[in-house]
Amino acid sequence: MELxxxxxxxxxxxxxxxxxGDAETADAALAASGDxxxxxxxxxxxxxxxxxxxxxxxxxDHADDIAQDVFVRAWTKLGTxxxxxxxxxxxxxxxxxxxxxxxxxxxxxxxxxxxxADILDDVAGRPAAPELSMDFEEAIGRLPDGARQVFVLHDIxxxxxxxxxxxxxxxxxxxxxxxxxxxMALRRHLER
Amino acid sequence: MxxxxxxxxxxxxxxxxxxxxxTALEAHLASCDACRTTLEELRRVVTNARALDDRPPTADLxxxxxxxxxxxxxxxxxxxxxxxxxxxxxxxxxxxxxxxxSGGAAWLIVRRGTAxxxxxxxxxxxxxxxxxxxxxxxxxxxxxxxxxxxxxARGRGRLDTATVRVIERNLRIIDRAIRGAQSxxxxxxxxxxxxxHLAQEMRRKLELLRQAATLAGARS
Numbered sequence: 001m002e003l004x005x006x007x008x009x010x011x012x013x014x015x016x017x018x019x020x021g022d023a024e025t026a027d028a029a030l031a032a033s034g035d036x037x038x039x040x041x042x043x044x045x046x047x048x049x050x051x052x053x054x055x056x057x058x059x060x061d062h063a064d065d066i067a068q069d070v071f072v073r074a075w076t077k078l079g080t081x082x083x084x085x086x087x088x089x090x091x092x093x094x095x096x097x098x099x100x101x102x103x104x105x106x107x108x109x110x111x112x113x114x115x116x117a118d119i120l121d122d123v124a125g126r127p128a129a130p131e132l133s134m135d136f137e138e139a140i141g142r143l144p145d146g147a148r149q150v151f152v153l154h155d156i157x158x159x160x161x162x163x164x165x166x167x168x169x170x171x172x173x174x175x176x177x178x179x180x181x182x183x184m185a186l187r188r189h190l191e192r
Numbered sequence: 193m194x195x196x197x198x199x200x201x202x203x204x205x206x207x208x209x210x211x212x213x214x215t216a217l218e219a220h221l222a223s224c225d226a227c228r229t230t231l232e233e234l235r236r237v238v239t240n241a242r243a244l245d246d247r248p249p250t251a252d253l254x255x256x257x258x259x260x261x262x263x264x265x266x267x268x269x270x271x272x273x274x275x276x277x278x279x280x281x282x283x284x285x286x287x288x289x290x291x292x293x294s295g296g297a298a299w300l301i302v303r304r305g306t307a308x309x310x311x312x313x314x315x316x317x318x319x320x321x322x323x324x325x326x327x328x329x330x331x332x333x334x335x336x337x338x339x340x341x342x343x344x345a346r347g348r349g350r351l352d353t354a355t356v357r358v359i360e361r362n363l364r365i366i367d368r369a370i371r372g373a374q375s376x377x378x379x380x381x382x383x384x385x386x387x388x389h390l391a392q393e394m395r396r397k398l399e400l401l402r403q404a405a406t407l408a409g410a411r412s
Contacts, residue, residue: 037399040258048246051246052247064249067249068253068257071253072261156241179202180203183238184234186237187230187237190240
């Protein structure tokens with residue numbers, strides 16, 4: 001069975017993953033009591049996902065710092081994790097909050113959502129020949145901040161436009177428009 | 193290509209156009225090669241996005257994270273200082289979590305055709321403490337358990353009764369999960385999940401006993 005959970009793209013809920021989720025909930029309870037080894041297990045299980053989210057949202061330059069911030073914040077907030085959702089879902093939403101809070105200091109605040117058509121054209125207009133085309137991830141990274149964040153949150157992370165609008169402080173129509181611009185730009189970088 | 197329709201292709205792809213718009217757009221698509229091509233490309237972009245792999249950082253961030261939250265290498269090897277502030281409600285929460293773990297294990301065992309362990313959560317009977325004979329296949333684990341149980345027994349009088357009850361209940365839950373896994377493994381020794389599950393439960397038992405020993409020692 002597949003369940004779509006707001007905030008997390010798609011979670012397969014087969015029995016083995018349920019058992020894994022229970023184990024993570026137990027580790028979260030241990031970590032909330034101060035067990036560093038339990039928290040390290042949670043870190044190891046989720047660092048790739050958190051780091052990838054951060055890298056796609058803000059770029060590689062600050063990804064390590066912000067990913068660390070996410071886990072430090074998670075450690076301090078473990079007491080608020082009630083096990084009502086999977087630990088990964090809780091951590092993911094916390095990561096998004098940390099990333100969005102850091103946007104201001106990184107100069108990617110709301111005003112940047114008015115993207116330059118020239119920049120989008122630059123991304124879209126790259127040569128399509130395989131030897132010259134950039135990696136799809138790299139192309140995502142070259143999108144303007146607003147379009148990139150909406151694309152990552154919607155198409156990679158599975159958030160809805162209404163949720164994205166709420167998180168980014170924009171209207172849903174802007175989120176839809178940004179998503180379309182991002183997709184139009186990225187279609188030039190599909191593997192042939 | 194019609195710009196009016198091109199701008200709506202993403203919404204169409206996401207099922208966010210009205211039925212009337214959908215009908216009109218599909219009529220346009222039937223006669224517009226360019227829009228059909230663009231729609232297919234947009235569809236592939238979405239497919240690519242969903243297929244992206246997560247990559248870990250190039251450098252291990254854990255040492256920095258551990259330092260920032262006050263977990264030194266020494267603290268990793270021993271219970272963190274915060275652990276001694278374990279409260280009864282926290283232990284009770286852990287009991288609930290462990291009950292879920294046990295329930296999941298029982299479900300899996302049932303699914304594999306082995307008789308489940310009755311879901312008894314609380315028993316007035318004293319906890320079935322581990323001994324070496326209970327784990328003939330892992331003498332080292334049994335020795336560690338025995339050491340920790342002796343440590344807990346020495347400090348047991350310094351723990352309040354509510355804490356002892358919660359700890360004992362947790363131990364019973366873990367023991368049931370261990371016995372269930374062992375029973376299922378007897379019928380299916382090569383089952384990788386059951387082997388992993390047994391190892392996890394044994395690890396949990398050690399962790400809980402270490403916490404209990406710390407609590408007992410910390411309050412001396």
